[in-house]
Amino acid sequence: MKVAVIGNGNVGMATFKELQRQREIQELVLIGRDQEKLQAEIEDFLDAEALATLPTAKLTFGGYDAAKGADILIYSAGVAQKPGQSRLELVEQNVKITRDIFTEVSKVNQGAIIIVLSNPVDIITAVVQETMGLPREKVIGTGTLLDTARLKRFIASMLDVSVNSTDMFVLGEHGDSSCVIWSSVRILGMSLDDYIALDVGEGTSVKQNKLSEHVRSAAGKMIAAKGYTAYGVAAAAGRVVSAVINDTHEILPVSIRLNGEYGVEGIAISVPCMIGRNGVLAVKQMPLTEDENEAFHKSASILSEFAKSVL
Numbered sequence: 001m002k003v004a005v006i007g008n009g010n011v012g013m014a015t016f017k018e019l020q021r022q023r024e025i026q027e028l029v030l031i032g033r034d035q036e037k038l039q040a041e042i043e044d045f046l047d048a049e050a051l052a053t054l055p056t057a058k059l060t061f062g063g064y065d066a067a068k069g070a071d072i073l074i075y076s077a078g079v080a081q082k083p084g085q086s087r088l089e090l091v092e093q094n095v096k097i098t099r100d101i102f103t104e105v106s107k108v109n110q111g112a113i114i115i116v117l118s119n120p121v122d123i124i125t126a127v128v129q130e131t132m133g134l135p136r137e138k139v140i141g142t143g144t145l146l147d148t149a150r151l152k153r154f155i156a157s158m159l160d161v162s163v164n165s166t167d168m169f170v171l172g173e174h175g176d177s178s179c180v181i182w183s184s185v186r187i188l189g190m191s192l193d194d195y196i197a198l199d200v201g202e203g204t205s206v207k208q209n210k211l212s213e214h215v216r217s218a219a220g221k222m223i224a225a226k227g228y229t230a231y232g233v234a235a236a237a238g239r240v241v242s243a244v245i246n247d248t249h250e251i252l253p254v255s256i257r258l259n260g261e262y263g264v265e266g267i268a269i270s271v272p273c274m275i276g277r278n279g280v281l282a283v284k285q286m287p288l289t290e291d292e293n294e295a296f297h298k299s300a301s302i303l304s305e306f307a308k309s310v311l
Contacts, residue, residue: 007077014234141255143270172299179295
């Protein structure tokens with residue numbers, strides 16, 4: 001199994017490191033424009049490998065032609081989000097960069113599954129799929145997988161339970177219009193309200209709007225404090241890669257271009273998808289309340305407006 005990471009910024013390097021944990025990967029390639037820097041990065045990793053107790057993948061680097069033969073391509077290139085900037089403000093610059101890169105990649109690789117990390121991830125996912133001319137199931141954006149992880153972390157901390165004891169989905173845009181599907185939240189098989197009533201007492205409830213905003217603002221706070229986020233999205237990429245390599249059929253909230261599912265056409269947006277060796281095996285329809293459906297379609301409308309000029 002050959003996996004290539006395109007982009008050697010903070011996200012790309014965190015992802016490259018994350019993927020070294022996956023023993024099913026035989027070759028891991030770092031792709032970018034500055035070959036001298038790429039070589040230095042690989043040599044740094046090789047120093048670490050010399051001290052490792054377990055074997056890791058063969059680590060290589062190169063230009064876009066190094067994507068040839070890769071089974072999975074991870075895309076993390078582009079201009080990073082700045083403090084106070086929304087992901088959607090990156091559209092014009094990153095769409096151009098993406099088209100230029102994948103015009104080159106398409107010359108050497110038409111068979112890979114592509115996992116998109118670059119923001120705005122929903123728009124970029126659709127641009128990659130369009131530029132490459134691939135079936136939609138082959139191009140997956142990490143989307144609200146990270147937003148869902150944040151919500152799980154916040155709720156688990158609030159209830160003092162393990163994250164692994166929670167189940168829930170955040171759908172829609174990976175950004176300011178993401179929507180928490182509160183009806184999907186389960187702890188011990190119970191809804192959030194039922195669990196809190198049992199564990200804390202009747203009359204106790206969660207301020208859903210405040211918690212939803214906490215999820216949406218989490219990245220902005222980290223970017224304001226440290227300049228970027230990387231480790232969470234790298235772990236999200238690793239989760240999707242593992243689902244593809246191991247053909248797990250895991251259902252994850254990821255971004256894919258929709259063909260009428262959920263009443264949405266033509267744009268990429270996060271919905272529950274079954275992931276396996278061939279990419280997205282199925283888009284899963286989940287029941288939404290009236291309010292959730294309205295929030296999801298509002299999110300889709302925002303993405304559609306931004307997509308008009310680039311798709």
